[in-house]
Each structure stands twice: as C-alpha cells, then as structure tokens.
Amino acid sequence: xxxxxxxxxxxxxxxxxxxxxxxxxxxxxxxxxxxxxxxxxxxxxxxxxxxxxxxxxxxxxxxxxxxxxxxxxxxxxxxxxxxxxxxxxxxxxxxxxxxxxxxxxxxxxxxxxxxxxxxxxxxxxxxxxxxxxxxxxxxxxxxxxxxxxxxxxxxxxxxxxxxxxxxxxxxxxxxxxxxxxxxxxxxxxxxxxxxxxxxxxxxxxxxxxxxxxxxxxxxxxxxxxxxxxxxxxxxxxxxxxxxxxxxxxxxxxxxxxxxxxxxxxxxxxxxxxxxxxxxxxxxxxxxxxxxxxxxxxxxxxxxxxxxxxxxxxxxxxxxxxxxxxxxxxxxxxxxxxxxxxxxxxxxxxxxxxxxxxxxxxxxxxxxxxxxxxxxxxxxxxxxxxxxxxxxxxxxxxxxxxxxxxxxxxxxxxxxxxxxxxxxxxxxxxxxxxxxxxxxxxxxxxxxxxxxxxxxxxxxxxxxxxxxxxxxxxxxxxxxxxxxxxxxxxxxxxxxxxxxxxxxxxxxxxxxxxxxxxxxxxxxxxxxxxxxxxxxxxxxxxxxxxxxxxxxxxxxxxxxxxxxxxxxxxxxxxxxxxxxxxxxxxxxxxxxxxxxxxxxxxxxxxxxxxxxxxxxxxxxxxxxxxxxxxxxxxxxxxxxxxxxxxxxxxxxxxx
Ligand code: GCV
Numbered sequence: 001x002x003x004x005x006x007x008x009x010x011x012x013x014x015x016x017x018x019x020x021x022x023x024x025x026x027x028x029x030x031x032x033x034x035x036x037x038x039x040x041x042x043x044x045x046x047x048x049x050x051x052x053x054x055x056x057x058x059x060x061x062x063x064x065x066x067x068x069x070x071x072x073x074x075x076x077x078x079x080x081x082x083x084x085x086x087x088x089x090x091x092x093x094x095x096x097x098x099x100x101x102x103x104x105x106x107x108x109x110x111x112x113x114x115x116x117x118x119x120x121x122x123x124x125x126x127x128x129x130x131x132x133x134x135x136x137x138x139x140x141x142x143x144x145x146x147x148x149x150x151x152x153x154x155x156x157x158x159x160x161x162x163x164x165x166x167x168x169x170x171x172x173x174x175x176x177x178x179x180x181x182x183x184x185x186x187x188x189x190x191x192x193x194x195x196x197x198x199x200x201x202x203x204x205x206x207x208x209x210x211x212x213x214x215x216x217x218x219x220x221x222x223x224x225x226x227x228x229x230x231x232x233x234x235x236x237x238x239x240x241x242x243x244x245x246x247x248x249x250x251x252x253x254x255x256x257x258x259x260x261x262x263x264x265x266x267x268x269x270x271x272x273x274x275x276x277x278x279x280x281x282x283x284x285x286x287x288x289x290x291x292x293x294x295x296x297x298x299x300x301x302x303x304x305x306x307x308x309x310x311x312x313x314x315x316x317x318x319x320x321x322x323x324x325x326x327x328x329x330x331x332x333x334x335x336x337x338x339x340x341x342x343x344x345x346x347x348x349x350x351x352x353x354x355x356x357x358x359x360x361x362x363x364x365x366x367x368x369x370x371x372x373x374x375x376x377x378x379x380x381x382x383x384x385x386x387x388x389x390x391x392x393x394x395x396x397x398x399x400x401x402x403x404x405x406x407x408x409x410x411x412x413x414x415x416x417x418x419x420x421x422x423x424x425x426x427x428x429x430x431x432x433x434x435x436x437x438x439x440x441x442x443x444x445x446x447x448x449x450x451x452x453x454x455x456x457x458x459x460x461x462x463x464x465x466x467x468x469x470x471x472x473x474x475x476x477x478x479x480x481x482x483x484x485x486x487x488x489x490x491x492x493x494x495x496x497x498x499x500x501x502x503x504x505x506x507x508x509x510x511x512x513x514x515x516x517x518x519x520x521x522x523x524x525x526x527x528x529x530x531x532x533x534x535x536x537x538x539x540x541x542x543x544x545x546x547x548x549x550x551x552x553x554x555x556x557x558x559x560x561x562x563x564x565x566x567x568x569x570x571x572x573x574x575x576x577x578x579x580x581x582x583x584x585x586x587x588x589x590x591x592x593x594x595x596x597x598x599x600x601x602x603x604x605x606x607x608x609x610x611x612x613x614x615x616x617x618x619x620x621x622x623x624x625x626x627x628x629x630x631x632x633x634x635x636x637x638x639x640x641x642x643x644x645x646x647x648x649x650x651x652x653x654x
C-alpha cells in the first residue's frame with residue numbers, strides 16, 4: 001500500500017513538473033527549452049548561432065540574396081532543407097527568429113514559402129533612463145544601462161531582434177548634458193558593440209544646451225559658428241567610437257527643457273543644424289513635437305500650431321516624432337492631427353509602451369488594440385518610423401508585470417507589420433510565453449483583447465482624459481489642484497465638470513481643435529450627434545442629460561461604463577484563476593496578485609470619479625450599478641506616496 005502511494009505521488013509530481021516547470025519570466029518569450037541539434041550551414045552570422053542553439057527541425061541553409069529588401073527575408077523548403085535568404089545579416093536573423101517562432105508556436109514547418117519585409121525601416125525603442133539608474137515612468141526597477149553586462153545586453157538584443165526592433169535610444173529625453181561626456185560615450189560604445197551583432201543601432205537623447213553645460217560656451221544658439229563647431233567635434237568623437245551610431249533624439253522647448261526658441265530660433269533651425277552635422281556620418285535627428293505652454297487655450301492644439309508653420313523647412317534627415325495623441329499618452333486619445341496635416345514634414349509616431357497612464361506595472365492592459373485604433377485613423381504609409389517608450393528595467397521579468405512583456409512584444413510586431421491584429425499578436429505571444437495549450441491561449445487572448453477597453457472604462461470612459469493624481473499618474477484625482485499650479489497640469493482643465501455637464505468643448509464654438517482634422521472627420525467630431533461616443537467628452541461639453549445611443553442619459557452611461565470596467569477586471573481575474581493548471585507556480589501567483597490589485601484599483605477609479613462628478617450632476621447613481629462604500633471625503637483623503645520612478649507595491653487597499 002505504502003509503495004503504491006509513493007509511486008502514485010511520484011507520478012503526480014513528475015507529471016506536474018513536466019507540464020509546468022519553474023519559471024520567473026526572465027526568459028521573456030524566448031523560451032526555447034532544450035538545445036537545438038540541427039545542421040545549419042551557409043552564411044556565418046548571428047542567425048546561425050541562434051539556429052544552432054535552438055532549432056530542432058531539419059537542415060537549414062542561410063544564404064545571401066541581393067534582390068531581397070533590406071531586413072526582409074524569405075524562408076523556403078526545398079528538397080528536405082529549409083533555406084533562409086536575405087540581403088543582409090539582420091534579414092537572416094529576422095528569418096531565423098521567424099522560423100523559431102513557428103517552432104515555438106507549434107506550427108507545421110515542413111513546407112514553408114514565406115516572404116517578409118518590415119513595414120517601417122526604423123523600429124526603435126526610447127528608454128527614459130537616467131544616469132543615476134532611475135527610469136522616468138519606469139515601473140520595472142532600475143535602468144538596465146546603468147551597470148550593463150554582456151549577458152544581460154545580449155539577452156536584451158536577442159529579444160529585440162526576435163521581434164524586429166533595430167534601434168534603441170539609451171537615455172531619457174529629459175537628457176542630461178553628461179549624456180555626451182567622453183566618459184559616457186565610452187560606455188555607449190561598449191553597449192553598441194553588444195547590440196550590433198543583433199542589428200540594433202544605438203542612439204542618444206541630447207540636451208540642446210550641451211554646448212553651454214558641457215562645452216563651457218555662453219550660448220547654444222544653433223546659428224552661432226562656435227556652437228556649430230562644438231556639435232561637429234562632438235559628433236565626430238561619437239562616430240569615431242561608434243561608427244554606426246544612429247543619431248539624436250531631442251526634446252526641445254518642452255516642459256522646461258532647453259531648445260532653439262530660447263535663442264530666438266525655430267525648431268527647424270535647431271533640428272537642421274544637428275541634422276546637417278549628422279548627415280555625413282549617416283545619422284538622423286528625431287525631433288519631438290511634444291510641446292505645450294500654459295498660455296494656450298487648448299493644450300491639444302499646440303503641437304500642430306507650432307509645427308505646421310514650419311512645413312517644408314526641415315532637412316531630409318530630420319523626422320518629427322509625434323506622440324500618438326495630441327495631449328499625452330492618455331488611456332484613449334484621438335490621434336494627433338499633425339499626422340494627417342503634415343504634408344511636407346516627415347513624421348514618425350511615438351507610442352508609450354510603459355504604462356504611465358494605464359496602471360503602471362500593476363494592471364494587465366494589452367496595448368495592441370490602442371495602437372491598432374491609431375492605425376485605423378492614420379495610415380501607416382504616412383509615417384517614416386515607429387518609436388516606443390520602453391517598459392524595460394532590471395526586474396527579473398524585465399517589465400514588472402508578466403503581461404507587460406506583451407506590450408514590448410506587440411510594439412515590435414506592429415512596427416514590423418502594422419496590419420497584424422490584436423488577437424494574432426496576443427495568440428503568438430501567449431503561445432511562446434506560456435503555453436500552446438488552447439485552454440490557456442483562447443481565454444487569455446480574449447482577456448488581452450478586451451483589457452484596454454476595460455481600462456478605459458474604469459479610468460476615463462467616453463472621452464474623459466487626464467484626471468490623474470498629480471505627479472505619479474497612477475490613481476484618480478479629478479479634484480487635484482495646488483495653489484498657483486499651471487492650469488494645464490490640473491484635471492479640471494481637461495474635464496470641465498459643472499452643473500451643465502462634463503467635457504472640454506473643442507468644437508467650432510469652443511477651442512476649435514476639431515478644425516485641425518481633415519474636413520469630413522472634423523465635421524463628424526464637431527457634431528455631438530456624430531462624434532464617436534468614445535471621444536465625446538474629449539470634443540464636447542456634454543450635458544448630463546444628453547441622450548446616448550444606448551438610450552441612457554450621459555450621466556447614466558458614465559456610471560455604467562465605470563461599473564462595466566470593474567466587472568471586466570473581475571472577469572479577467574476569474575479567467576486567470578482558471579489558468580492555474582497551465583501555468584508555472586511563480587508566474588501564476590505573481591499575475592494573480594497583480595490582477596487582484598487591478599480589480600481593487602478599478603473600484604477606486606469608479607468610486608472616486610463617480611462620487612466626484614456626482615457633485616456636479618446631482619444625479620443618482622443608477623440602481624443597477626454597484627454603489628461606492630466610501631464617501632467622497634474618504635476617497636479624497638486616500639493617497640499613494642510614490643515618485644514617478646517606481647511602481648506602487650500595491651494599489652488601493654481600503
Ligand atoms: C520624459 C509626460 C511625462 C513625462 C515625460 C514627458 C515627455 O509629461 O509625464 O515624464 O518626460 O511626457 O514625453 O517628454
């Protein structure tokens with residue numbers, strides 16, 4: 001009896017161990033398991049190393065083929081062999097990772113005829129990492145570049161290459177002049193050497209006043225010959241160390257950062273000065289359009305107002321980097337009108353992978369749907385490149401939340417092919433990261449696909465925006481105000497709640513931001529009856545009794561949306577609870593804990609916002625909506641004390 005019991009236990013333990021082995025998320029989606037043992041011949045390059053180590057199928061031949069587009073590849077099965085062909089090493093590497101992805105996701109690899117090429121030439125991460133190791137809006141520990149080591153950098157490079165990312169800006173756009181110090185450039189050289197074999201070029205954010213702060217000059221005027229000379233020497237020094245250096249990313253005259261306007265020059269004059277110097281080395285300038293000042297009547301209009309008059313003035317190696325929306329990475333924004341208005345200025349989109357405004361590394365929010373929504377308005381063909389503010393740090397699982405890895409992954413996949421659907425990317429990521437078991441893949445794809453809308457529902461439905469707590473942007477504070485603070489740094493500036501209704505009037509009778517959109521869209525947005533309801537309070541001051549498509553009043557709809565968001569997150573938690581048999585213990589527990597935080601935070605958002613807005617609507621919360629336990633005073637007293645460099649250890653706990 002005893003021996004039967006022991007053998008039964010051993011069988012059970014072995015079964016569990018083989019189905020779900022211990023994992024901590026550090027492997028990301030590159031969980032290749034047992035070593036490859038295949039015959040890989042042809043071009044000796046990084047692709048060959050990857051395949052030799054991880055490919056478990058038949059013989060592979062790597063070949064150069066000039067006719068294939070840069071970074072593109074073909075994979076073909078002929079006579080029992082798989083041929084990967086590309087015109088450059090990076091293309092071979094992308095082909096190798098594509099083949100490995102097919103293997104990992106359980107696809108048939110016996111008869112392949114694949115041709116792929118990236119949609120965007122430049123697929124680049126922006127790290128907001130500071131020299132002291134903090135990461136602005138970083139929720140996954142410290143900077144991976146503070147004390148970089150070969151092993152970590154190689155893994156980072158492999159992960160990026162596996163999804164086609166080919167550039168990285170190593171430091172914060174709020175750049176310290178020291179980024180260009182000789183000491184730092186030596187470090188950048190070393191990092192560039194680790195990344196180069198994986199097709200990744202290195203870039204830096206630069207401080208426009210560097211000639212003053214680092215060079216000791218008394219001006220940084222871009223038309224001053226001494227200033228130009230300083231930049232020339234600095235750029236030459238960089239290229240001597242890093243011959244394939246990509247170029248500069250610049251945040252100028254924005255949120256207190258210096259820029260050409262400080263010297264009476266335009267953004268074009270500032271950007272062109274740098275671009276002309278970088279051109280002969282093959283470098284570019286990514287010049288950010290994230291500019292706004294407190295005097296303007298509408299922050300959402302400013303990037304357009306400052307950059308449209310400069311149409312046609314930027315030199316050809318300058319790209320204007322525009323955030324996806326006109327304000328600032330809100331849970332949902334309409335697209336920035338600069339994308340459709342700019343005809344002569346090359347533009348690229350900046351998405352935010354790190355969840356500054358989407359629950360940090362505590363909330364499961366898959367961002368592919370949000371980026372896909374952007375592309376439903378802005379044709380990818382309009383864009384030169386795609387940048388994403390990274391969510392990567394020193395945390396064991398790289399991104400703070402296991403599911404936040406999916407956003408890094410989705411960014412790379414969409415930069416490669418912006419037509420990939422949310423479900424396709426989620427499915428692909430889940431299979432590689434967790435398991436090919438349909439019992440996990442199907443329900444969790446659904447959770448991921450719904451998660452962005454759910455977050456919008458419990459944070460800022462129906463076009464609401466920027467009603468976050470001041471500073472850390474984690475929780476709700478639609479009431480946030482501090483004597484003397486800039487109005488555009490307060491939620492009231494955006495929500496405009498009063499006894500009549502809620503929302504920012506950006507119609508022709510209001511700030512007229514609608515005018516910045518193409519005529520037919522502008523007319524649709526301008527009319528409260530045709531404006532998409534998800535943008536209603538973005539473009540209109542909506543009366544509390546406005547009739548919605550559902551037949552409810554606006555107030556009732558608002559209550560229902562907030563409540564729906566709460567119920568959706570609870571459903572996500574239940575779905576995850578059911579995943580226990582298919583997920584290793586550590587990752588299961590860690591995700592479960594985060595989902596519990598998210599469900600409580602959703603209640604916090606709903607109750608705080610509804611109680612606050614109810615003061616203005618003076619209307620009851622409908623009976624079929626769960627009612628708050630606490631009163632508004634209690635909600636307003638609740639604070640989380642964190643800085644903009646960290647993830648809250650837990651969220652709402654009342
Ligand atoms: C890097 C927002 C963020 C800042 C960020 C800025 C930007 O304001 O809160 O942390 O600064 O955007 O994108 O420059």
